[in-house]
Amino acid sequence: MALAEAKRATLAARTAGLTVVSEGWLGTARAAARARLAAMGLPARRDEYWRYTDPTSLTAADPSPARVDGEEEETPVFTAIDRVKLVFVDGVFDAKASDDPRLAGVEIERLAEAAARPGHWARDLFGVLEARGQSPVDRPLATMNTAYATDGVLIRATARARKPISLIYIHKSETSDAILHHCIKVETGADLTVLENGPAAARFCKVMEVEVADGGSFHHVRAQGPDHERRAVTHVFARLGARSMFKSFTLTANGRLTRNEVVIELAGADSMAHVAGATMGDGDFHHDDTVFVTHAAERCESRQVFKKVLKNGAVGVFQGKILVKAGAQKTDGYQISQSLLLDEDSQFLAKPELEIYADDVKCSHGSTSGAIDETALFYLQSRGVPKRAAQALLVLAFLSEAIQEIDDEAIAEDIRGRLEGWLNRHAR
Amino acid sequence: MLEINNLHVKLEEEDKVILRGVDLLVKPGEVHAIMGPNGSGKSTLSYVLSGRGGYQVTEGSARLDGQDLLAMEPEERAAAGLFLAFQYPVEIPGVGNMTFLRTALNAQRKAQGLDDLSAGDFLKLVREKAKALKIDAEMLKRPVNVGFSGGEKKRNEILQMAVLEPKMCILDETDSGLDVDAMKLVADGVNALRNGRRSFLVITHYQRLLDHIKPDVVHIMAAGRIIRSGGPDLALEVEHNGYADLLAEVK
Ligand SMILES: Nc1ncnc2c1ncn2[C@@H]1O[C@H](COP(=O)(O)OP(=O)(O)OP(=O)(O)O)[C@@H](O)[C@H]1O
Numbered sequence: 001m002a003l004a005e006a007k008r009a010t011l012a013a014r015t016a017g018l019t020v021v022s023e024g025w026l027g028t029a030r031a032a033a034r035a036r037l038a039a040m041g042l043p044a045r046r047d048e049y050w051r052y053t054d055p056t057s058l059t060a061a062d063p064s065p066a067r068v069d070g071e072e073e074e075t076p077v078f079t080a081i082d083r084v085k086l087v088f089v090d091g092v093f094d095a096k097a098s099d100d101p102r103l104a105g106v107e108i109e110r111l112a113e114a115a116a117r118p119g120h121w122a123r124d125l126f127g128v129l130e131a132r133g134q135s136p137v138d139r140p141l142a143t144m145n146t147a148y149a150t151d152g153v154l155i156r157a158t159a160r161a162r163k164p165i166s167l168i169y170i171h172k173s174e175t176s177d178a179i180l181h182h183c184i185k186v187e188t189g190a191d192l193t194v195l196e197n198g199p200a201a202a203r204f205c206k207v208m209e210v211e212v213a214d215g216g217s218f219h220h221v222r223a224q225g226p227d228h229e230r231r232a233v234t235h236v237f238a239r240l241g242a243r244s245m246f247k248s249f250t251l252t253a254n255g256r257l258t259r260n261e262v263v264i265e266l267a268g269a270d271s272m273a274h275v276a277g278a279t280m281g282d283g284d285f286h287h288d289d290t291v292f293v294t295h296a297a298e299r300c301e302s303r304q305v306f307k308k309v310l311k312n313g314a315v316g317v318f319q320g321k322i323l324v325k326a327g328a329q330k331t332d333g334y335q336i337s338q339s340l341l342l343d344e345d346s347q348f349l350a351k352p353e354l355e356i357y358a359d360d361v362k363c364s365h366g367s368t369s370g371a372i373d374e375t376a377l378f379y380l381q382s383r384g385v386p387k388r389a390a391q392a393l394l395v396l397a398f399l400s401e402a403i404q405e406i407d408d409e410a411i412a413e414d415i416r417g418r419l420e421g422w423l424n425r426h427a428r
Numbered sequence: 429m430l431e432i433n434n435l436h437v438k439l440e441e442e443d444k445v446i447l448r449g450v451d452l453l454v455k456p457g458e459v460h461a462i463m464g465p466n467g468s469g470k471s472t473l474s475y476v477l478s479g480r481g482g483y484q485v486t487e488g489s490a491r492l493d494g495q496d497l498l499a500m501e502p503e504e505r506a507a508a509g510l511f512l513a514f515q516y517p518v519e520i521p522g523v524g525n526m527t528f529l530r531t532a533l534n535a536q537r538k539a540q541g542l543d544d545l546s547a548g549d550f551l552k553l554v555r556e557k558a559k560a561l562k563i564d565a566e567m568l569k570r571p572v573n574v575g576f577s578g579g580e581k582k583r584n585e586i587l588q589m590a591v592l593e594p595k596m597c598i599l600d601e602t603d604s605g606l607d608v609d610a611m612k613l614v615a616d617g618v619n620a621l622r623n624g625r626r627s628f629l630v631i632t633h634y635q636r637l638l639d640h641i642k643p644d645v646v647h648i649m650a651a652g653r654i655i656r657s658g659g660p661d662l663a664l665e666v667e668h669n670g671y672a673d674l675l676a677e678v679k
């Protein structure tokens with residue numbers, strides 16, 4: 001079917017300024033992505049998958065400017081964690097600000113550097129998981145990312161990493177437009193934690209492809225930064241081998257627009273994937289979690305836990321799907337999406353889906369929207385807890401099921417700290 | 429200590445009147461019991477005193493040591509020394525019991541100009557009080573009242589009271605749902621807090637509790653009013669004859 005003229009025009013305008021010359025396997029992957037993208041076009045409001053989130057600002061030729069609020073007022077995260085810091089400023093790697101990337105059992109390279117090397121491991125990953133994730137739903141912004149990403153890191157863990165790799169995204173220019181593409185490979189028996197934080201740019205498009213080999217473990221915790229006016233679309237594409245583990249948690253506070261897509265394929269038996277998100281939005285805030293988990297092997301477990309706290313007209317979206325393929329017997333799939341609406345102006349839109357082609361599976365999903373429990377609030381107050389603090393306690397309690405998905409207690413404590421800071425500043 | 433004068437209360441959202449002129453004076457160190465038929469307004473009185481929303485005071489006053497309770501936020505009333513052991517303790521999933529207790533205690537200390545209790549001192553305090561009430565440590569780790577049996581919830585109320593050390597304690601049917609041994613524990617917990625200054629208002633349907641917690645005065649509430657007050661014998665009279673005679677007398 002011919003692509004509508006409007007979509008073609010949008011795509012041409014959006015990619016006009018994006019020229020990336022890549023050599024070797026990277027060049028090949030990018031050329032293929034450009035061809036796929038030309039056939040798809042960029043998302044438009046009418047597209048079913050973008051029904052609840054208007055992609056216009058993500059597909060516009062230029063980013064809308066976004067004020068740099070700075071990190072000062074936001075409670076810092078991960079600062080006390082011993083980690084390897086890799087810093088990107090408006091989407092450009094900053095070697096000076098970064099730590100020495102040497103870490104036992106882990107290889108870290110910049111995307112552009114690896115392109116020159118034929119037979120690089122990333123060749124089988126870059127754009128590959130992204131392309132697999134295009135079915136059954138198109139994700140053109142991810143393809144655009146593969147085609148035009150200007151920077152990114154390749155991380156390969158061959159053993160248990162002694163400390164996390166921490167990707168820090170600094171936003172400095174009010175009109176920055178960043179496209180980053182990372183590839184992560186966790187080899188058999190290896191264990192890696194990747195942290196991400198910071199607003200990154202006025203407009204940010206990111207893809208992270210993660211391959212976890214048999215028996216590998218991958219932990220991902222991110223705190224999507226402050227800067228109220230920023231816009232971001234991010235994708236995680238993960239493929240899991242047998243007996244492997246994947247855990248991803250995202251905290252989002254602020255940001256005019258955020259769309260976080262997570263696409264997971266449980267390809268090997270007995271693997272486990274948990275995706276969780278805690279979101280707090282105040283005012284002009286639109287946050288969309290779009291998750292697609294495919295069970296393609298036996299005895300795998302997946303969990304999706306998404307919680308959103310919304311006030312002053314903030315909008316939360318959840319589109320989550322569990323697809324159980326024929327033969328994926330003994331699947332254990334769980335999905336919950338809940339919102340706590342602190343006033344009547346805020347809105348939560350949820351589209352939970354299950355599609356099951358195996359007969360011996362256990363899958364559950366639920367979605368709720370509610371206000372703060374007045375009885376619990378009074379109970380706390382009657383014990384002397386001031387109303388604001390009581391509200392904060394109840395909000396944290398509401399989010400706790402998502403935060404519990406973070407295995408590392410020190411990291412979880414940081415996330416709670418940022419949440420508390422946000423709640424203090426945004427108390428009515 | 430607690431002085432209630434001609435208190436009239438209706439529901440905020442409806443035209444339903446619940447309290448129709450309650451008068452009550454509890455002096456320091458005294459234990460008063462309130463009995464009365466279901467729906468007579470006992471819990472409503474306790475809620476209005478502690479500041480729950482949804483009620484409207486149309487007339488009258490309530491003072492704690494001379495302070496106008498009705499003008500205060502619920503947390504201010506708590507800091508002023510008022511405590512209500514709920515008839516139906518509230519479950520709060522996601523908030524740990526210890527976090528809850530510690531937040532409450534430190535909030536009250538702050539309101540009184542005191543520093544936070546250190547983590548160690550707090551733990552010691554709670555352990556000691558919990559032990560006396562035979563509340564095991566596992567229970568304290570769980571979220572507030574979640575998965576607690578009826579009796580455990582009631583004991584948890586008394587634990588909170590023991591930790592917060594209020595000066596005016598209102599117990600709303602704390603004995604309901606307790607087995608004989610648990611009732612004894614709860615009564616012991618209450619008696620341990622009696623010190624000649626602290627006052628209690630004990631709402632109950634059963635004389636049995638009053639065998640353990642000896643009241644100075646017993647009140648009978650009916651249709652939103654205290655229709656009779658007397659000594660401990662009044663509770664015995666109710667136990668034997670029910671409320672019919674008393675209600676008839678008023679009419
Ligand atoms: N929020 C409310 N909405 C509607 N009716 C209410 C509300 N609160 C109290 N009432 C009504 O007011 C009356 C008094 O209730 P209350 O709970 O105070 O009685 P009580 O004396 O504590 O009874 P019990 O012995 O059964 O505990 C009842 O008829 C009750 O239904």
Ligand SMILES: [Mg+2]
Nearest residue numbers: 470471472515
């Ligand atoms: Mg009652």
